[in-house]
Amino acid sequence: MSNATKRKNRAGRRSPLATVALLAIGLLSTGGAYALISGGTAEAQSDINSQQMIDEGEKLFSANCASCHGLNLEGSESGPSLIGVGAASVDFQVGTGRMPLAQQGPQGEEKPEQFTDEQTKALAAYVASLGPGPGLPDPRYLDGEGDAANGSELFRINCAMCHNVAGAGGALTEGKYAPAIDATPAHIYEAMVIGPQNMPVFNDANLSPEDKRDIITYLEFNRESPSPGGYVLGSLGPVAEGLFAWFFGLGAIVAIAVWLTAKSN
Known part of the structure; x- marks a missing residue:
């Protein structure tokens, strides 16, 4: 075999390092794609499942919540059992300031x-570790990109029969009420899942x-849209408009x- 032929074969032969590089690129690409697809729920739950988060939540719970729960x-007698309420319930109740209670009431x-x-996530982690229940919502359902119609x-x-068609809230019986919906997308989703209070x-x-996700999208759209009729008068409907x-x-x-x-005269 001539020297020219040997050089040609040597030039066309793939280096072992090239195979390793291609394999590494393939693994990185696959891992990156998987992370993008599955990262939503994993990101929301990763901290919740860590032992450090659970331990911190236990300390906070013992100091602030155990006297009632x-x-x-x-x-x-002062508070219900929290076994099985899940992380979503804790994140909603504590994250909206409803808990700890300021005073007993309807x-x-x-x-x-x-x-x-x-700290709220730590409390949620501790409660979730002691019993199964609804977890934190997947971020992909909170992006406000659903079908508003x-x-x-x-x-x-x-x-709407309780919260008003514009989400402005309304009165219920025995001193209870449906609050105006001005919460974050996560808290709106959690409220639908856990059914707090009434x-x-x-x-x-x-x-x-x-x-x-579509309901959250509608509420965000309604919140950001201007009123074509002028001042909304609390969005309470024809009664408020008639009184005005x-x-x-x-x-x-x-x-x-x-x-x-x-x-x-």
Whole structure:
């Protein structure tokens, strides 16, 4: 074999390092794609499942919650058992400031939260570690990119009778009320899953995760959209609008009539 032929064969032969490089690139590409696809739920739950987070949550729970809910979440006369409520319930109740309660009443009222987001997640981790229950929502259902039209229809069917079609809230019986919906997407999703206080539970058999995403999208769209009719008057419907027209509109007409009569005299 001539020297020219040997050089040609040597040049066309693939280096062993090239095979290793191609294999590494393939593994990195596959891992990156998997992380993008499955990273939503894993990212939401990774901290929740860590032992460090659970231990921190146990300390916070013992210092702030055990007096009502019991050292082992068994409950007491002052508070219900938390076994099986899941991380979603803790994140909603503590994250919206409803817990710890400021005072006993018909229902817990929303107020400035007493714990940081990290502390809230730690409490959720501890409670979730002692019993199965609804977990934190998948971030892909909280992006506000759902179908707002379908969400509007679902909201009117399932939620508007209590929360008002615009999500402005409304009165219930015995001093209870449906609050105005100005919460974060995560807390809205969690409320649908856990059914806090007077609210029914909308599990995945009632409203699929995609349906919940659509409702969140509608609420965000409704919140950000300007009112074409001017001042919304609390978005409480025709009763508020009628009272406004009666007291201010009719009052203005009477005042003008009196002024014109006095001027002519």
